[in-house]
Amino acid sequence: MNNIETIDQFYKRTNQIIPSELLNAVGKPSHFNVKERSYSGKITPYNRRDHYKICLTKGRGKLHMKDKIIEIDRPALIFSNPTVPYSWESISKKQGGYYCLFNDSFVSPELKKGLERSCPLFNPTMEPLYFLNTVDYDRVNTYFFQLINELKGDYEYKFEVIRSILKLIIHEGIKLHSAHHAISQPGASDRIVPMFLELLERQFPVDSPENPLKLKSASEFANHLNIHVNHLNYVLKSHTGKTTTQMISNRIVAEAKSLLKHTDWDVAEIGYCLGFDYPAHFNNYFKKNTGLSPSVFKSHS
Known part of the structure; x- marks a missing residue:
């Protein structure tokens, strides 16, 4: 059983070129990437990853995690925590949306600050998936489009901009969670x-x-x-x-x-x-x- 899939193994499994900063790297270099989600294999391996992942999905599928299967039949925003094993099973052949992945070295203290308990990206006890209506989907879709444009650019501080956009996506998830769960100041x-x-x-x-x-x-x-x-x-x-x-x-x-x-x-x-x-x-x-x-x-x- 392969318990943890590394970023390198993810790129090999999905027949993608391993980014240059990960080749022959010493230690764990900072890494971020974002891609369109035009195709997904029938089912991915069930295991943990050594990286974080945020997916904006459009297409029918099933999310296998822990001891449950979540049916996905409409647009959704999914946050993957490295400690939680999961597998994605595509039901419809056409899969749309985006995904971004990044490692611990990329996560700055500012990105994580105050979100350790309120976001499933960092809190494995929370539900990892939020269904989106048309307005929510279009807004999050715009954020992912901005991530792609920033990553392609050569601005000196582009990764700081990317972290800011990631935080906006994270807060979209928190707002969706808040809409379904009454939140009060805990005693x-x-x-x-x-x-x-x-x-x-x-x-x-x-x-x-x-x-x-x-x-x-x-x-x-x-x-x-x-x-x-x-x-x-x-x-x-x-x-x-x-x-x-x-x-x-x-x-x-x-x-x-x-x-x-x-x-x-x-x-x-x-x-x-x-x-x-x-x-x-x-x-x-x-x-x-x-x-x-x-x-x-x-x-x-």
Whole structure:
């Protein structure tokens, strides 16, 4: 299983010329690129990337990520975080729009400042996709057109201009998110929920049987957050309707399904890296939560 696709591998997979700044580079040079999205392969590999990506899509498709598939039947804006594995499956032959990609070296402190929790590009716990109406699509489409023109130009500070345009696109996503979620100033209890979710997501994806989960129980998460486990349970139950244990369990089951479906690891390896010392314990846990044994689920995937 190829866990992380590099920018070089992306260009090779899509039969594009690798940009000169990435050839024989020492370290990780800053890189940004933007392209029209006139064609997309039937389905891309399911894995993480070592870079950020923003897509403006026009065309039917499916976004595979974590343990869900998002059907896309109208224009959408998609933000890809390097820590989240995903795959794009084209349904319609004609695919339009744009995409841009860039690495950590390109991300300036000014670009990221204040957006760590409010944008899915930097916050893997957020939904990565926003559907667009005609007005929204035309506005974001204009921003991408500006990115292409700036990249072609020879202005000395063109990459600073590009970062400014990227920030406009990012804020379009934040505004779309705000339109669907009432946002209020969080109190101390309200801040616990995103802190817990961020800590939970940081345990995933599991990319090696030799790298098992570090935090598995409600008390371990509470200790890491420096709060009492009972208070953590109360806050999560009040905000989500689920206990800490239920939320951890749901995420572990989702990761188990992903590993069973997308890796060639055996059931015992998957169980061990998810915190189960004995295969029988993992089998019982998975069957209790899904109705199927891990082996049966894997054979049906």
